[in-house]
Amino acid sequence: MNNIATRPVDTVIAAAPEFLADRITVNDALRQQHARGEDTSTPTLPDAVAFVETTEEVSRLLALCNQHGVPVVAFGAGTSLEGHVNPVRGGISVDLSRMNQVLEVSAEDMDCLIEPGVTRQQLNEYLRDQGLFFPVDPGSHCTIGGMCATRASGTNAVRYGTIRENVLSLEVVLADGRVINTGSRARKASNGYDLTRLLIGSEGTLGIITKVRLRLHGIPEAMSAAVCQFPTLASAVETVITVLQMGIPVARIELLDEVQMQACIAYSKLEGYGAQPTLFLEFHGTKASVAEQAQSVEAVAVENGGSGFAWATDADHRNRLWKARHDAYWAAVAMKPGGRGIATDVCVPISRLAEALLGAKDDIEQSGFSAPIVGHVGDGNFHTVILVENEEPATLAAAWELDKKIVHRALALGGTCSGEHGIGLGKREFLEAEHGLEALAVMRSVKQALDPRGILNPGKIFRN
Ligand SMILES: Cc1cc2nc3c(=O)[nH]c(=O)nc-3n(C[C@H](O)[C@H](O)[C@H](O)COP(=O)(O)OP(=O)(O)OC[C@H]3O[C@@H](n4cnc5c(N)ncnc54)[C@H](O)[C@@H]3O)c2cc1C
Known part of the structure; x- marks a missing residue:
């Protein structure tokens, strides 16, 4: 036997x-x-x-x-x-990548129902003829199910919100196989615990998302992109803070430091720009409001020493600029052939952005690593891509030390260890400092209630 x-x-x-x-x-x-x-x-x-x-x-x-x-x-x-x-x-x-069907689109209600393996690029292609678009745009070819699970965002979040603000409801399979729906198609609801928001950002630890109902937005009548370069990182950040405090409704406002700009110029063949701190902006609205927003931002930028403010409404030019921005991570990694990039992801209140960014810049200089900075600064969120030559434990440990310094400063400034990438394995050690023991215990109770046998993505978010 x-x-x-x-x-x-x-x-x-x-x-x-x-x-x-x-x-x-x-x-x-x-x-x-x-x-x-x-x-x-x-x-x-x-x-x-x-x-x-x-x-x-x-x-x-x-x-x-x-x-x-x-x-x-x-x-x-x-x-x-x-x-x-x-x-x-x-x-x-x-x-879940084969669950990639767009199931319904309602142009009247500006919503759609999709399977989780649909990508944002695929969805926007599908929607284009209907005058609608889905704005949440991480710089990767990821799935919308993955975006829900990591509470992702992108360059448009300053105007349109993150995935959290753009999901109406989810269909979710729980650990024991039960299937639930977390909400209706109503734009707002006051109807009990918000299971949609609980599942968003749960990183596959509470259930598997099998359908997503998304809010959509009308393609604006006019759009224009602008680029402006600055003598220092501080002057670029000052411009961002003033623009937001003035309530100018920018659709995108992204910062690239001089190292990242150098990488993008080389990788995306951006001509006519220097390797200096740079803001990429986009304005959405009517023709008149777009022009007005661009002029207001230009005035603020010039006051802060910005130069070469150029704005363009033609779609080709705009798409080229934003493709370069979305390829920023790959441009950074290309600076270290054969190496890897480790992306940091802190987010701070906008008034503390200058301290967080300039502090990170000092940390990078002291560390000896090359680490371009790029950020969704309109939300107070920025990344450094720490470039490592290899994945030897000592090299990775030194890179993590730099990440830790940047995170601890952000936490001290009232910020978070992750604006959009999530916790996974890499950020688990910061959760206690960020939330406190009691809040973490509540999160564990939720996990225990929904997944008592601990089968769903074990080892993530919590350290044990
Ligand atoms: C070049 C580059 C640029 C990036 N830029 C951004 C950015 O601008 N903004 C941003 O937020 N992120 C960004 N990211 C990170 C990444 O793209 C996002 O975290 C994305 O949301 C992950 O989606 P995915 O489909 O690849 O998910 P995966 O990597 O496959 O999974 C991510 C997590 O979600 C869970 N998951 C996946 N699908 C489901 C599902 N259907 N139900 C339940 N759980 C699920 C997984 O278990 C895992 O925990 C970037 C990454 C790269 C490489």
């Missing part, structure tokens, strides 16, 4: 083909692709990868995994930056 014990995960892998057919696999290359995201955590192979296509499949798989105590890690596009998708305790990586 064969008495070799079967692992619980093997029981799941053996039973799942009943409803997943050959879409659950132990293929080595596919497991490698799901071993980590765009981060520097040590890769861990999942025991299997399941390519789900329907809510029912997700529900049956989770019920099975829950029954056998097998970890489940939801996987969108794997672009997260803090070790989120690394299956540190093995188990099944549930890949």
Whole structure:
């Protein structure tokens, strides 16, 4: 008699083909692709990868995994930056990229229902002819399910909000396989606990999102992009603060320091700009209001020593500029061929932005690393991309020390360790300092109530 014990995960892998057919696999290359995201955590192979296509499949798989105590890690596009998708305790990586249908669009109500594997680029392509757009725009090809799970944002958040403000409701499969809907299509509701917001930012630790109802926005009548360069980082930041305090409704206001600008000039072939602190801006509205906003910002910029303020309404020029901004991370990484970038992600109240940014700049200089700075400064959120030559433990530890310094300053200034990338593995150590023990205990109680067996993305957000 064969008495070799079967692992619980093997029981799941053996039973799942009943409803997943050959879409659950132990293929080595596919497991490698799901071993980590765009981060520097040590890769861990999942025991299997399941390519789900329907809510029912997700529900049956989770019920099975829950029954056998097998970890489940939801996987969108794997672009997260803090070790989120690394299956540190093995188990099944549930890949949602094939659930990528736009199910409904209502032009009258300006909302839509999509599957979680849809990307923002795909959605905007789909919406274009209807005069609508979805504004939340991380600089990656990520899924909207992943964006919900990480509470993502992007360059438009200063005007249109983050994913949190643009989700009306979710369909979610809970750890035991139950399927819930978290809300209606109403634009506002005062109707009990807000499960939508609880799930947004939960990083796959409370449930798997299988449908998303999103708010959409009308494509503005006029849009114009502007670029302005500054003698110092401080003068650029001063411009941002004044523009926001004056209530000029900028759609985008992004800062690139001189190192990041140098990287973008080289990578995106941006001609006519110098390697100096630079603001990229965009204005949305009527033709007249766009011109008025641009003139008001120009006046503030000039007062702060800004020069070369140039604004353009033609779509090609605008798209080229914003493509360069969205490629900023890759431009930074290209400065260190064969190396990697570690993105930091603090966010502070806007009045403390100058202290946080200039402090980070000093920290970078002292560290000896090259680390371009780029930021969604309209929200007080900025990133440094710490460039490392290799992933040796000593190199990574030194880079994390720099990240820690930047985070601790942001916390001291009333800010957060993560404006948009999330906690994953990388930011767990800051949660106690940021929220306090009691608030963290409440979060753990929520996790315990929704996932008592701890199968959903274990090891993330909490340190144990
Ligand atoms: C070049 C670059 C630029 C970036 N720019 C930005 C930026 O501007 N703003 C920003 O916010 N982020 C940015 N990011 C980070 C990243 O793109 C976001 O965190 C994104 O939201 C992750 O989506 P994803 O589909 O890749 O999710 P994944 O990396 O696959 O997963 C992320 C987390 O979400 C969970 N998850 C995924 N799908 C689901 C689901 N359907 N249900 C439940 N949980 C799920 C996973 O378990 C994991 O915990 C950038 C990353 C890169 C590489």
